[in-house]
Amino acid sequence: xxxxxxxxxxxxxxxxxxxxxxxxNLLLAKNTKFKNxxxxxxxxxxxxxxxxxxxxxxxxxxxxxxxxxxxxxSLKSIKDMVSLFKSTQKIKIEKIQNAAMEIVDSILENKExxxxxxxxxxxxxxxxxxxxxxxxxxxxxxxxxxxxxEYLEKLAIGGILHDFGKLLIPDEILNKPDKLSNEEYEIIxxxxxxxxxxxxxxxxxxxxxxxxxxxxxxxxxxxxxxxGVSKDNIHESxxxxxxxxxxxxxxxxxxxxxxxxxxxxxxxxEEMTKNKLDADIFKVFRSIISYYPVGSTVLxxxxxxxxxEQNRPDYIDAPIVRVIFxxxxxxxxxxxxxxxxxxxxxxxxxxxxxxxxxNSCIIKAKEG
Ligand SMILES: [Fe+2]
Numbered sequence: 001x002x003x004x005x006x007x008x009x010x011x012x013x014x015x016x017x018x019x020x021x022x023x024x025n026l027l028l029a030k031n032t033k034f035k036n037x038x039x040x041x042x043x044x045x046x047x048x049x050x051x052x053x054x055x056x057x058x059x060x061x062x063x064x065x066x067x068x069x070x071x072x073x074s075l076k077s078i079k080d081m082v083s084l085f086k087s088t089q090k091i092k093i094e095k096i097q098n099a100a101m102e103i104v105d106s107i108l109e110n111k112e113x114x115x116x117x118x119x120x121x122x123x124x125x126x127x128x129x130x131x132x133x134x135x136x137x138x139x140x141x142x143x144x145x146x147x148x149x150e151y152l153e154k155l156a157i158g159g160i161l162h163d164f165g166k167l168l169i170p171d172e173i174l175n176k177p178d179k180l181s182n183e184e185y186e187i188i189x190x191x192x193x194x195x196x197x198x199x200x201x202x203x204x205x206x207x208x209x210x211x212x213x214x215x216x217x218x219x220x221x222x223x224x225x226x227x228g229v230s231k232d233n234i235h236e237s238x239x240x241x242x243x244x245x246x247x248x249x250x251x252x253x254x255x256x257x258x259x260x261x262x263x264x265x266x267x268x269x270e271e272m273t274k275n276k277l278d279a280d281i282f283k284v285f286r287s288i289i290s291y292y293p294v295g296s297t298v299l300x301x302x303x304x305x306x307x308x309e310q311n312r313p314d315y316i317d318a319p320i321v322r323v324i325f326x327x328x329x330x331x332x333x334x335x336x337x338x339x340x341x342x343x344x345x346x347x348x349x350x351x352x353x354x355x356x357x358x359n360s361c362i363i364k365a366k367e368g
Contacts, residue, residue, distance in 0.1 A: 002057035002295045002307050005049045008354040011036045016051040024072035056324045060309050062294045065113045066106050074099035074132045082167045093204040100156035107139050114290035114311045117251045117262050135159030137244035140288045158212030165195030177255045192226045208237045216241040221275040239278040243285050262291050297353045301346050303327045315340040
């Protein structure tokens with residue numbers, strides 16, 4: 001399968017992966033033939049690219065650290081918790097604990113997999129999905145740092161709940177497309193304190209999870225909020241959470257901004273390790289992220305086009321790719337290349353295949 005932006009689907013393509021809406025309902029099932037009127041339905045939800053199966057990408061499989069089912073269940077747990085709190089002011093943590101355990105189990109089973117940013121995001125759901133993504137990332141970092149099971153569960157719960165306070169902020173402010181006023185920005189900043197104040201009395205939550213809620217916007221030079229404390233006073237779990245939070249926010253499309261690429265995000269974050277983010281944890285963090293997700297199309301430095309076939313934790317910037325087209329000769333190729341072995345070859349950038357190859361060529365190729 002390969003990732004294709006919606007605007008390059010012309011109808012008839014085979015959807016390679018189930019697509020869910022913001023409530024976890026199936027929008028388009030795997031193996032559905034794409035029809036043009038689906039485009040609006042997907043666009044409306046902020047989905048900008050989908051996986052399709054085609055001639056070029058046959059046999060390339062995307063494995064997720066977390067199966068969609070668990071992701072959707074976790075999403076539902078946090079949604080239920082928020083709506084229960086809004087209507088009754090009651091806090092129920094049990095479902096969040098179950099979701100956290102499932103997240104930890106699943107990641108422990110898939111330890112060899114890297115985190116794929118291509119996991120599709122919908123814009124309405126941003127804050128909920130963000131909480132789940134941050135939880136997954138925190139657990140992956142925790143595993144790499146050698147954390148035990150108990151600590152991993154605390155990281156998972158803290159990740160799911162880190163923005164609990166934000167989920168209570170009115171949508172008009174949270175998803176405002178224009179620049180926020182100072183007053184609105186101050187309201188958003190209060191989400192750390194609000195979340196902490198509501199959840200601090202809960203005996204079901206451990207101090208580690210609570211500290212992640214309160215301190216995930218603190219920065220190591222003391223320039224963060226709400227307390228403005230510096231590195232020594234920010235618990236490790238909150239420093240982990242800060243990195244995962246920044247990464248997911250930067251790689252997401254929001255009503256007011258486009259998503260940054262993984263490569264740009266990581267280099268920007270590298271800069272931030274000088275004074276804002278923990279440099280040692282960031283080193284661990286970058287080893288769990290795939291730079292180019294499986295199924296993405298890339299341009300190699302010899303002017304050939306390839307699809308990423310397999311990412312490996314040990315050679316993070318040198319995946320196994322399938323070369324499919326040579327731009328020099330304008331000929332189709334079909335060759336598997338391990339970029340770790342072929343030292344002269346490297347990825348130049350992620351591209352959209354349809355912008356490089358004449359459409360008639362793709363259609364010809366599809367027909368085999
Ligand atoms: Fe936050």
